[in-house]
Structures are given as C-alpha cells and as structure tokens.
Amino acid sequence: MRGLGELEAAVMDVLWRSADPLRVRDVLDRLVRDRKLAYTTVMTVLDNLHRKGWVQREMDGRAYRYRPSASREEATARALRDLLDASGDAEAVLLHFARSVSERESAVLRGALGPGPGEGRLP
Amino acid sequence: MTIAVALLLGAALVAAVAPWLLRRLTRFVDPVALLVGWAVAVLAVAVTAGAGLAAMTVPLYAADSPLSRFVGGRLWAAVATAPQYLLYQLADTFALVVAAAAVARLVWSALRVGLARRRRVAEHLAVLRVLGDVEPGGPGEPPTLWLRSARPLAFSLGGRPGAVVATDGLRAQLTPDALAAVLAHERAHLRGRHHMVVACADVLAAAFPFVPLLRAAPGAVRELVELVADADAAGASGPDALRAALLRVTGAGAPDVALAIGRTAVELRLRVLARRRRPPSLAGRISRCGSLGMVAACTPLAVTVGLLWTASRVAGVLG
Incomplete structure (x- = not known):
C-alpha cells in the first residue's frame, strides 16, 4: 500500500513538472526509477489518481492525456x-x-x- | 460495605479535586513529572474505584470484618447486627453492572475514537506525501515533509512511522536556528509518542466525560506535551531560538489577530522558557517523577482511610 502511495507521488510529480498533458507512455518515460515499471502499472496508477480527483484526462486519438486537476x-x-x-x-x-x-x-x-x-x- | 463505600467515595473525591491541584502545579513542576502524575492519578482512581466495586461483590461480611474491626468496633457492631442480606445482594449486582458498563464504555470509546483517528491520519498522510517533498531524517529519525505553502506551519502526525510536516513559508520566515528548534520540537513529539499519550487521554475523556479528572486530562495533557517538546528542543537548539520561533509563528507581529486562540498556552510556554536555566538532570527528573507519582498513587487510598476513620468517629459519637 505504501509502495503504491510513493508511485502516486512520483507520477503526480511528473505531471506537475510537465507543461502539457501527458499520455501514459510519456509518464512512463519520464519516471526515474530503479526498476522498470510496467505500462499497465502506470496506467492503473493514473486511473486511481483520476478516480481520486487528482488528475483530469481527455481523449486524444486512441489514448488519454492526463494533467493535474490543480497546481x-x-x-x-x-x-x-x-x-x-x-x-x-x-x-x-x-x-x-x-x-x-x-x-x-x-x-x-x-x-x-x-x-x-x-x-x-x-x- | 463500609469499606466499599469509603473506597468509592475516596476515588470520587480525588477524581474531583486532583485536576484542580495538578493544574496549579503546571507552572512550577517539570512537565514530564506532571505527565507521570496525571497518569498515576488516573490509574490510582481507577484502581481504587475498582477495589470499591470488588469489595461490594465480596459476599456478606468477609470484606468488612478485619479492617472495620481495626477502624472502629462500634460501627462494625452496627453493621454486623443489622439485617442486611438483601442490601448486600443488591450491592453485589450493582457493582457487577457498573463494572461491566465501565469496561464496555472504555472498549467502545477506544474503538470509536482510536480507530477513526488512525484512519484520518493515514488519509491525511497519503495526501500530504503526494504534495510534499520528503527530506529523509537522520538515522532513527522521522522524515520531514516539506509542503509548498506560504503559511508558516509546522506539525507532526503520529503513527508508525509518523511524520514531521513543515512549509516553505516557515523556512522563509525563520532563521536557521529557529527553524532547527521548531523541527526538534516536532521530532520530540514523535520520539516521545506524544500523539499516543494525547489519544489515550481523549479515549478516556470520551468514555467517562462525567469524571472531572478525565474530562480535564486532554487539555492538560496537550499543554504538557508541548512543554515537554519545548524542553527537548531548547536542549537541542537553545531556548532563545525556540522563543524566537514561537513569537514569530504565533503572529506576535499582528496583535489584532493574535489574541485569537491558544494564547494562554503559548504565553505559558514562553514564560517557562524564559525561566529555564539549564536542562534538568536525569536523576532529578526520575526523583521528581517518583515522588509526584507516589503522592498521586497514594492519595485515593489515604482519602479512603481518612473517610473510614471519620466514619468510625462519627459512629462512635452517635452510638
């Protein structure tokens, strides 16, 4: 559970640092981590963050683009x-x-x- | 029965008067010793009341004979000859019901207050971790969570591991010495498990709000843990740095709004810091804790014996 919390914090950090909305792939590329994360893990984390109201998302082509709900x-x-x-x-x-x-x-x-x-x- | 009633009365008297006495001491006594005094007073009242209830359930005269004979023969004679079988039966049932109700209230309150608090802390920490930058603490020390806010704030959240939370606004407003003192103060809260102490006081007060000693405990304990943490921080960073931080954070520069809330506690803390000469020695602290604890522990029993003695004298005069 705590590991998930840390991952959420890292993903939010990436989104806050970025000027533009990001796709899951972009977030994955920008996450600096010791071990390689799976695409689906980041997608799940972003989905959770969306559900909790931390991020907003809009469809762009076939993928969602995510941005923070607030600075x-x-x-x-x-x-x-x-x-x-x-x-x-x-x-x-x-x-x-x-x-x-x-x-x-x-x-x-x-x-x-x-x-x-x-x-x-x-x- | 006389002893049971005297024990209960003794517990009630101490529960009513002790908070007033302990409050009086706040300004003069080592806060650690006072915290021990509060804890022991609560424990002693609980044990005395429990002993009183237990004495009620002891069948018939067994509980009364040795001590009553010792205290006053005449009263005992009156008790022994009266047709009191029914009374003893009722007292027995009454004591069991009261004891069961007390235990049930305590358990209910611990679950309701304690679990809810743990959940809230976890929720808040989860949010703050996402927002803040974690600065790892030294070996064996909790991390500090720095938040980007202009409000000058510092607080600590309990739990395992707890966290010290501070804002950029605080860092901007304080000198490095004062900032170090504030962080030392918060770490002292976590090291001393002060959140746990406060939670225990809250649980007891929620369970038995009609007991003056327990109703007064949360406020007093909150004040005392601040004084304890102040003493720790003053030892680590010097009293002057801590005073400067206290004055700055409480908004001494804005007198019109600063009269709001919590001023008395802050004034008390400033006064204690101003008076402080050197950190208390361990031996002195242990002896103060011991003596105050002893007094708190013995008071309910002493009051009980006094009541019994008075009762026997009164019975002597009447009989």
Whole structure:
C-alpha cells in the first residue's frame, strides 16, 4: 500500500513538472526509477489518481492525456485547509508547533473587529 | 460495605479535586513529572474505584470484618447486627453492572475514537506525501515533509512511522536556528509518542466525560506535551531560538489577530522558557517523577482511610 502511495507521488510529480498533458507512455518515460515499471502499472496508477480527483484526462486519438486537476500549490493550500481549518480534525490528529491564526479565523476576527487599518491592503 | 463505600467515595473525591491541584502545579513542576502524575492519578482512581466495586461483590461480611474491626468496633457492631442480606445482594449486582458498563464504555470509546483517528491520519498522510517533498531524517529519525505553502506551519502526525510536516513559508520566515528548534520540537513529539499519550487521554475523556479528572486530562495533557517538546528542543537548539520561533509563528507581529486562540498556552510556554536555566538532570527528573507519582498513587487510598476513620468517629459519637 505504501509502495503504491510513493508511485502516486512520483507520477503526480511528473505531471506537475510537465507543461502539457501527458499520455501514459510519456509518464512512463519520464519516471526515474530503479526498476522498470510496467505500462499497465502506470496506467492503473493514473486511473486511481483520476478516480481520486487528482488528475483530469481527455481523449486524444486512441489514448488519454492526463494533467493535474490543480497546481501543486493550489492542491497544498486545499489539503491544509481540509486538515487545519475544517472540522475538529487538526485538534484530534496532529500536534501543532503553535497554533497560528487560520485564514478563516482571522477573517472572522477581522469581521468582528470591524474595518481596520489593515483592510484593503490584502492581496 | 463500609469499606466499599469509603473506597468509592475516596476515588470520587480525588477524581474531583486532583485536576484542580495538578493544574496549579503546571507552572512550577517539570512537565514530564506532571505527565507521570496525571497518569498515576488516573490509574490510582481507577484502581481504587475498582477495589470499591470488588469489595461490594465480596459476599456478606468477609470484606468488612478485619479492617472495620481495626477502624472502629462500634460501627462494625452496627453493621454486623443489622439485617442486611438483601442490601448486600443488591450491592453485589450493582457493582457487577457498573463494572461491566465501565469496561464496555472504555472498549467502545477506544474503538470509536482510536480507530477513526488512525484512519484520518493515514488519509491525511497519503495526501500530504503526494504534495510534499520528503527530506529523509537522520538515522532513527522521522522524515520531514516539506509542503509548498506560504503559511508558516509546522506539525507532526503520529503513527508508525509518523511524520514531521513543515512549509516553505516557515523556512522563509525563520532563521536557521529557529527553524532547527521548531523541527526538534516536532521530532520530540514523535520520539516521545506524544500523539499516543494525547489519544489515550481523549479515549478516556470520551468514555467517562462525567469524571472531572478525565474530562480535564486532554487539555492538560496537550499543554504538557508541548512543554515537554519545548524542553527537548531548547536542549537541542537553545531556548532563545525556540522563543524566537514561537513569537514569530504565533503572529506576535499582528496583535489584532493574535489574541485569537491558544494564547494562554503559548504565553505559558514562553514564560517557562524564559525561566529555564539549564536542562534538568536525569536523576532529578526520575526523583521528581517518583515522588509526584507516589503522592498521586497514594492519595485515593489515604482519602479512603481518612473517610473510614471519620466514619468510625462519627459512629462512635452517635452510638
């Protein structure tokens, strides 16, 4: 299971580095690995990633072309929001170095404090 | 029966008062010793309550004769002569039902809270592994997962193996010394199995929320493991680097938003760090853990004996 996770990470890395959508064959060629992977393995991994929503695909001729659903930065921001801001998950599963104020909380606070000098300077 | 009731009352009294006392000590005592104190207090209350229930199930007078005679002859005489067979039978059934319910609640809570947490951690880790760059740790140390985010964050996820997660934003905002202190803090959480300790406190609190000692434990334990990890990190990277990191990450530069949440814990940590002179010696730590543990372990029994003594005096005065 963990091996599969690593392979997913490697495939996503290839897709994120590429400017264009890639076919299974392209991904296979760009994967740097100790052992040679089977075409069907990469196809299965891409299929899984598609099912989980990590990648989008479109038919190009007789093969699918895959590209990431979101940039790595966007996906990271979303994952951190899921983990830290939504629900009580953060409190339950992780130990924080120090709780800085989350985006949502600071928005709430800004709202509660009324328009301040910081307002309007936000990106 | 007197002894059973006294044991249960003793356990209840300690369960109600101990959290208040332990909280008072947080500022002054080695956090490791306090964690031991909490654990032993919980254990001692559980054992005392269990002994009380067990004493209830012992048929008739067997449980009462030796100790009651020792504690006060008159009360014992009253107990022995009263027609209490039915009462003892009821107490027996009551004790068995309560004990079974307690065990069932504990098992249910461990399954519900513990398994759900394990699944959530695995899910989050799977996602973060895809997103981050893994930096292998030193020998015997967990890897660090670097995420591309501007938010200055550091946290650790438990499990085997756990992971330290940090962001580029943190690296950009901190000096190398402060960053090293933060990572040392997170590694201390994993090395000390702090996630497991917190999970145990959560499971107990979820199972018996009506026991003050257990209800207070999760919050106190979370605070204490932070202090323990701080002490480790301060030993590795120096207290000043850690203080700088704490001030920076909690947004001390933005006072209007920084008053939000978790400030008290951070203030406590800063104060403890400021007071810190040198790392505690192992011998001192062991002796502090031992003494505090002993006190916590003996308190319920001492309270029980005190109750029995008081009861015998009262019975003496009345009779």
